[in-house]
Amino acid sequence: MFNKAATYSQMIKNEALRLGFMACGISKATFLEEEAPRLEKWLKNNHHGEMAYMENHFDKRLDPRLLVEGAKSVVSLTLNYFTDLKQQDASAPKISKYAYGTDYHSVIKDKLQALMAFIRENIGEVDGRCFVDSAPVLDKAWAKKSGLGWIGKNANLISKQVGSFFFLSELIIDLELAYDDPFPTDHCGSCTRCIDACPTNAIVAPYTIDGSRCISYLTIELKNEIPQEFKGKMDNWMFGCDVCQDVCPWNRFSTPHQEEQFKPKEELLEFNKAELVEMTDEVFKRVFKNSPVKRTKFSGLKRNIDFLQSSIIEV
Known part of the structure; x- marks a missing residue:
């Protein structure tokens, strides 16, 4: 007997x-009771810092049927961004791996739209709607629910096969499909490496991040000055942070991505410390055009670099 839901699910997975x-x-697509x-x-403890938008659309974050009328399925997808390329000057302020290439929002959105077009054609x-980190969707909860991995002590989704250096995105659609089983077990065990290594002690308990202490938050989301208590604790990160990953x-299983658009500009990897410290707005616009780094704007990146420099001077 032809099982439509199973056949359609396999077609979607193959095309993805x-x-x-x-x-x-x-x-x-159902209400996320556990979350x-x-x-x-998390919100009551102010772990979202100045990210006031996290308080908005509480119900929508927990129920995709409020985002897409008649929603029946959440299709969760991962896209690898791991690279073994590194900035050449070890003393230069650092950028998180995910921000080396073209902004992932546009890269993934194009792929999601292509997948949506495939579904409609076939x-x-x-x-339905495509979601890439820009709407009230609990990406990690849905990825876990669809069997893609478990949420680790650093609050990242981890896969036994490939680690955690990947982006998450979703299609929420009004099509009944065959559903995967949730990922059954947590494989962090007694390991606390991420907790022990976090430079700002942002992992306040296993599986709980105080976002307002996270270096990614401090260098990207925070619009005001970086609090003085973090002087000397930023581990030389000027945009994002990869320490807990x-x-x-599990990231010993990460393999370099094959996505052309995520390849870094050579100039970015070749920047030495002095060039970054003295960077002009003109250089910023050229090197970080179409990059996630442009989100901080030149003034934000300069603030981060200056904060790192002042920490060194005082130490």
Whole structure:
């Protein structure tokens, strides 16, 4: 007997891999009961810092049917961004691996739209929306629910096969599909490497991040001055931070991505410390055009670099 849901699910997964996604899992669009009290507690503890938008659309974050009318399925996807390329000057302020190339929002959005077009062409009239880190969707919860991995002590989604250096995105659609089982077990065990290594003690308990202490937050989300308590604790990061992933044993399974658009500009890797410290707005616009780094604007990146420099001077 022809099982429509299973056939359609397999078609979608095959096309996702063809488009360059690393993995694809599918879960039923329903209310996230387990996540509701966790999210409420996290917000109550002010772990979102100045990210006031995290307080908005509480119900929508927990129920995709409020985002897409008639939603039946959440298609979760991962896209590899791991690279073994590094900035050549070890003393230069550092940029997180995910920000080396073209802004992932546009790269993934194009792939999601292509997947949506494939579904409509090959399955029929399907309604839905693409989500890339820009709407009230709990990406990690849905990825776990669709069997793509577990949420580690550093609050990142981790896969036994490939580690955690990947982006998450979703299609929420009004099509009934065959659903994957949630990822069954946590494989962090007694390991606390991420907790021990975090330079600002942002992992306040296993699986709990105080976002307002995270270097990624301090260098990207925070619009005001970086608090003085973090002087000398930023581990030389000027945009984002990879520490809790770099020390994770599961990332020994990470393999370099094959996405042309994520390849860094040579100039970015060749910057020495002095060039970054003295960087002009003109250089910023040229090197970081179409990059996630442009989100901080020149003034934000300069603030971060100056803060790192003042820490060195005082120490």
